[in-house]
Structure formats: structure tokens, C-alpha cells
Amino acid sequence: MADVRRFELFAKLVTERFEAPRIWDIAGGQGRLNAALTALGREVTTYDNRWKRLPNLRYEQRFLTLDEPCSCDLLVGMHPDDATRIAIEYAALHRIPVAVVPCCSDNSMSYKPWVRYLAELAEEGGLDVAVVDLPMTGRNRVVIGVPKGNS
Secondary structure (H helix, E strand, O other): OOOOOHHHHHHHHHHHHOOOOEEEEEOOOOOHHHHHHHHOOOEEEEEOOOOOOOOOOEEEOOOOOOOOOOOOOEEEEEOOHHHHHHHHHHHHHHOOOEEEEOOOOOOOOOHHHHHHHHHHHHHHOOEEEEEEEOOOOOOOEEEEEEEOOOO
């Protein structure tokens, strides 16, 4: 069972670590991370293809692609499943920070090798990487990437 505090804990980490006023939440589902970050004073847009979502949030009902013009200061994802890799690739391409809490891999890797792979992908893309743990149960590793020279 997922930790009910995960969105608030991740939002707290993000706002303490980054001054980014404009955040894109990738594969954000109904928008619970968006709501937690918005409550902390950030302008958040959630990208997800689902139609069912929380009211009164900025929401793009589509998937993020690498071609999307960048108008954010930070990319985040809480268990973004198949969008995890694209979040890291997008951040590296557009030279913005990223923080993702991976869950399921898109290539059948188990959890620990998947997290290592994502950290390596971010480093290869020109990001300085840190992996930290959220104080919660379940998949709690956060892969943080910051463009080299900005950390």
C-alpha cells in the first residue's frame, strides 16, 4: 500500500531544495503532487493523459514529449512509471533541474538497478546527480539532477 504522505513529503523536499517558481509535474495522475506544491506557493502544471483529476489545478491532458517548448524551472515526477526516463531526458536536453521518485521501470529492471540506471542517464545527459530517500514507506528513492555548473 502506498504511503499517503508521499505527495506532501516530496513537495516539501522539492520546495526546500529548489527555488523554482514554475514546476511541471510529469505523469502526475489526478494532480495530488500539483496540489501539494501549489499549497506551498508554486505554480504547477501537471502533464497526464487521464481525464479524471482534482479540480482547480493547471493540467495538460497529454503526455510530455522532448519537443515541448520549455517554460518551467523544474521537472518533477512522483512514481511517473513510463514517463520517468523522458522526464530525465527532457531536463537534460533543456538544461533544467529534475527530481523524480521512480517506481516501475520501463525495461523490466528491478528497482535498485533501475534507480542506478536513471542516475547514470542523468549524468550522461550533463546533470549532477544525487539520490536521496524520502522518509516514507514504499518506493522512496529520489533521483535529483541539476545541470552541471548550477548545483
